[in-house]
Amino acid sequence: MKKITIRETVLFYDTDCGGVVSNIAYLRFVEKARAALFSELGMDLLSMTETGLFPVVIRTEIDYRTPARLGHEITVTACLAAVDKVRATCDFTLTITGSDGTTKTIAGARQIVALVQMPEGRPKRLPAEWFIFTG
Amino acid sequence: MKKITIRETVLFYDTDCGGVVSNIAYLRFVEKARAALFSELGMDLLSMTETGLFPVVIRTEIDYRTPARLGHEITVTACLAAVDKVRATCDFTLTITGSDGTTKTIAGARQIVALVQMPEGRPKRLPAEWFIFTG
Amino acid sequence: MKKITIRETVLFYDTDCGGVVSNIAYLRFVEKARAALFSELGMDLLSMTETGLFPVVIRTEIDYRTPARLGHEITVTACLAAVDKVRATCDFTLTITGSDGTTKTIAGARQIVALVQMPEGRPKRLPAEWFIFTG
Amino acid sequence: MKKITIRETVLFYDTDCGGVVSNIAYLRFVEKARAALFSELGMDLLSMTETGLFPVVIRTEIDYRTPARLGHEITVTACLAAVDKVRATCDFTLTITGSDGTTKTIAGARQIVALVQMPEGRPKRLPAEWFIFTG
Numbered sequence: 446m447k448k449i450t451i452r453e454t455v456l457f458y459d460t461d462c463g464g465v466v467s468n469i470a471y472l473r474f475v476e477k478a479r480a481a482l483f484s485e486l487g488m489d490l491l492s493m494t495e496t497g498l499f500p501v502v503i504r505t506e507i508d509y510r511t512p513a514r515l516g517h518e519i520t521v522t523a524c525l526a527a528v529d530k531v532r533a534t535c536d537f538t539l540t541i542t543g544s545d546g547t548t549k550t551i552a553g554a555r556q557i558v559a560l561v562q563m564p565e566g567r568p569k570r571l572p573a574e575w576f577i578f579t580g
Numbered sequence: 581m582k583k584i585t586i587r588e589t590v591l592f593y594d595t596d597c598g599g600v601v602s603n604i605a606y607l608r609f610v611e612k613a614r615a616a617l618f619s620e621l622g623m624d625l626l627s628m629t630e631t632g633l634f635p636v637v638i639r640t641e642i643d644y645r646t647p648a649r650l651g652h653e654i655t656v657t658a659c660l661a662a663v664d665k666v667r668a669t670c671d672f673t674l675t676i677t678g679s680d681g682t683t684k685t686i687a688g689a690r691q692i693v694a695l696v697q698m699p700e701g702r703p704k705r706l707p708a709e710w711f712i713f714t715g
Numbered sequence: 716m717k718k719i720t721i722r723e724t725v726l727f728y729d730t731d732c733g734g735v736v737s738n739i740a741y742l743r744f745v746e747k748a749r750a751a752l753f754s755e756l757g758m759d760l761l762s763m764t765e766t767g768l769f770p771v772v773i774r775t776e777i778d779y780r781t782p783a784r785l786g787h788e789i790t791v792t793a794c795l796a797a798v799d800k801v802r803a804t805c806d807f808t809l810t811i812t813g814s815d816g817t818t819k820t821i822a823g824a825r826q827i828v829a830l831v832q833m834p835e836g837r838p839k840r841l842p843a844e845w846f847i848f849t850g
Numbered sequence: 851m852k853k854i855t856i857r858e859t860v861l862f863y864d865t866d867c868g869g870v871v872s873n874i875a876y877l878r879f880v881e882k883a884r885a886a887l888f889s890e891l892g893m894d895l896l897s898m899t900e901t902g903l904f905p906v907v908i909r910t911e912i913d914y915r916t917p918a919r920l921g922h923e924i925t926v927t928a929c930l931a932a933v934d935k936v937r938a939t940c941d942f943t944l945t946i947t948g949s950d951g952t953t954k955t956i957a958g959a960r961q962i963v964a965l966v967q968m969p970e971g972r973p974k975r976l977p978a979e980w981f982i983f984t985g
Contacts, residue, residue, distance in 0.1 A: 454895065456885055458739050458878055460732035462629075462785050463698065468637040469607045469728050473863055476604065480861055490859065490921030494597075502603040506641045515732050516895030563598065589760065591750055593743055593874050595867035597920050604863050608728055615726055625724065625786030650867050651760030732899075733968065738907040739881065742874045764867075772873040776911045833868065 447578040448524040449481045455517045465512035466551075472505070475537050475554050478521035482535060486525065486575060497563045503532070507554040517541045519551065526555070528575050531568055533558045582713040583659040584616045590652045600647035601686075607640070610672050610689050613656035617670060621660065621710060632698045638667070642689040652676045654686065661690070663710050666703055668693045717848040718794040719751045725787045735782035736821075742775065745807050745824050748791040752805060756795065756845060767833045773802070777824040787811045789821065796825070798845045801838055803828045852983040853929040854886045860922045870917035871956075877910065880942050880959050883926040887940060891930065891980060902968045908937070912959040922946045924956065931960070933980045936973055938963045 451474075459470035480490055483500060493499055513519055520540045527534040537554040560569045586609075594605040615625055618635060628634050648654055655675050662669040672689040695704045721744075729740040750760055753770060763769050783789055790810045797804040807824040830839045856879075864875040885895055888905060898904050918924055925945045932939040942959040965974045 454885070456878075456881055456895070457731045457733070458737055458881055461727045462730035462732070462734050463634055463636070463727070464732045467728055468640065469604060469611065472604045472607060473861075476861055476863055480859070490861070492921075494920055499598050501598070502644060504641075504643050505603065506639075508639050509637060515899055516897075589750070591743075591746055591760070592866045592868070593746055593872055596862045597865035597867070597869045598862070599867045602863055608726075611726055611728055615724070625726070627786075629785055650764055651762075733904050733906070738910065739874060739877045742877060746874065769868050771868070772914060774911075774913050775873065776909075778909050779907060 446524055447482065447485055448522065449478065449485050450520060450522045451478050451481050453477060453519050453521065455513055455515055455519060457515065460515050465514055466517075468507075468509060471507060471509070471539065471552050471554070474519055474521050474539060475505075475507070475523075475556065478523040478537055479535055479556065479558070482523040482525065486578065487572070498569060499561050499563055500533075500558045501561045502556050503559050504557040505554065506556075507552055509552050511541075511549050511551045513539075513541055513551045525575065525578050527579050528571050530570050531559055533560075533571055533575065581659055582617065582620055583657065584613065584620050585655060585657045586613050586616050588612060588654050588656065590648055590650055590654060592650065595650050600649055601652075603642075603644060606642060606644070606674065606687050606689070609654055609656050609674060610640075610642070610658075610691065613658040613672055614670055614691065614693070617658040617660065621713065622707070633704060634696050634698055635668075635693045636696045637691050638694050639692040640689065641691075642687055644687050646676075646684050646686045648674075648676055648686045660710065660713050662714050663706050665705055666694055668695075668706055668710065716794055717752065717755055718792065719748065719755050720790060720792045721748050721751050723747060723789050723791065725783055725785055725789060727785065730785050735784055736787075738777075738779060741777060741779070741809065741822050741824070744789055744791050744809060745775075745777070745793075745826065748793040748807055749805055749826065749828070752793040752795065756848065757842070768839060769831050769833055770803075770828045771831045772826050773829050774827040775824065776826075777822055779822050781811075781819050781821045783809075783811055783821045795845065795848050797849050798841050800840050801829055803830075803841055803845065851929055852887065852890055853927065854883065854890050855925060855927045856883050856886050858882060858924050858926065860918055860920055860924060862920065865920050870919055871922075873912075873914060876912060876914070876944065876957050876959070879924055879926050879944060880910075880912070880928075880961065883928040883942055884940055884961065884963070887928040887930065891983065892977070903974060904966050904968055905938075905963045906966045907961050908964050909962040910959065911961075912957055914957050916946075916954050916956045918944075918946055918956045930980065930983050932984050933976050935975055936964055938965075938976055938980065 461467040596602040731737040866872040
């Protein structure tokens with residue numbers, strides 16, 4: 446199963462006046478992890494511009510479990526959970542590790558992604574090899 | 581049933597290099613509508629700062645259906661779909677109206693929100709009157 | 716002199732954990748005002764997509780004077796301060812009005828904008844009529 | 851002279867429908883570099899929350915020179931250019947390196963930052979040792 450991990454530190458622009466990471470900012474962490482996952486699958490960002498083949502998010506689900514704060518280092522693990530002809534399901538787990546070494550899950554997310562050939566905007570079948578990458 | 585509508589024009593910072601509104605930007609439209617809905621329910625943003633009682637999003641789901649583009653006017657309708665003791669479910673429908681007058685749904689979203697008393701971070705029961713506002 | 720005014724309420728995603736509007740969020744207010752100013756000058760967002768003629772910001776200056784907070788209504792006034800063959804200078808003043816009726820300037824900004832014909836990426840002369848719109 | 855360098859890849863949410871990095875997104879790259887610079891100066895993000903001593907941007911200037919695009923790796927170099935009793939001036943240079951090895955400056959920025967003791971909101975003198983770190 447293809448699985449990647451990224452780390453990202455919470456900056457001021459990720460937080461809101463509640464003192465914690467904004468619900469919207471988590472989606473940036475998720476998108477950064479998805480870019481790393483797709484790169485691992487052979488679709489890196491630079492090649493997208495050349496081929497005109499872009500991933501398009503058609504559904505996002507995210508559960509916020511524990512707040513993260515300024516300066517926390519967030520670990521995002523992403524994997525390709527399922528694929529069918531035209532859709533890939535990507536799962537994301539976001540965690541922080543406290544100064545005492547314990548790890549807390551701060552959020553879990555799932556995104557369903559289609560591939561679209563631009564500029565026509567035509568949906569495209571997923572690469573056959575992606576089927577063997579799912580868990 | 582409490583229901584509100586806002587209108588928001590797609591600006592450059594809402595779009596990405598795919599030429600359409602970024603999946604993350606939709607969450608700003610949703611948050612703006614949620615602020616209007618909560619204001620209608622008696623919790624406006626200014627009073628939150630005074631009371632220290634803040635809505636916290638604990639889950640978001642969003643389905644992206646049709647792309648929206650620069651300059652499109654997006655209408656967001658938000659309603660309080662359900663409440664239990666500690667959680668409110670808010671539903672959102674995002675539409676655009678074409679130059680021919682036809683309306684297209686561009687996205688549908690649902691958020692589950694808890695109320696948290698700051699700075700203690702203690703969850704609080706929803707106001708009793710919110711129960712009569714659900715559909 | 717062409718001059719427009721917009722109003723925008725500070726939402727959660729505009730603030731950071733310092734309890735005030737993030738320095739980056741102000742640029743969204745400025746961009747919204749610039750879109751309104753350019754629309755007034757005959758370049759609205761929808762027509763940009765059709766003509767392929769886009770404004771490109773080549774310089775931004777912004778001075779942050781007084782913090783704004785969640786729920787504050789920010790008034791942004793924008794005007795076309797100067798134009799030469801290929802560059803327009805836009806000035807922005809951001810204010811809030813307190814409950815006692817006094818107005819405070821929270822920030823002042825200036826952006827220099829060029830017009831670029833896409834997809835060639837070729838700079839284009841400013842419309843002649845813009846010269847009479849400056850203050 | 852204190853000087854740091856970070857690298858950041860342009861993601862979808864950094865770009866706009868002009869096909870290039872949004873003028874606002876550059877400020878996120880700048881803020882990430884500033885956090886690294888301040889950490890090097892002894893003020894990391896986690897300690898800010900503990901001490902309540904926060905940097906506040908009071909002025910930003912940024913010149914956009916060459917567009918950057920999806921997947922480009924942006925290098926941001928930040929240094930402490932000047933300090934006086936209550937203000938630090940930070941300079942930023944943003945570059946990309948092409949596949950042929952040539953480096954292009956995409957933007958240059960300057961921010962003036964004050965230190966503010968929260969929650970009182972009282973300006974504070976800069977640490978004496980910062981004076982020896984300027985160029």
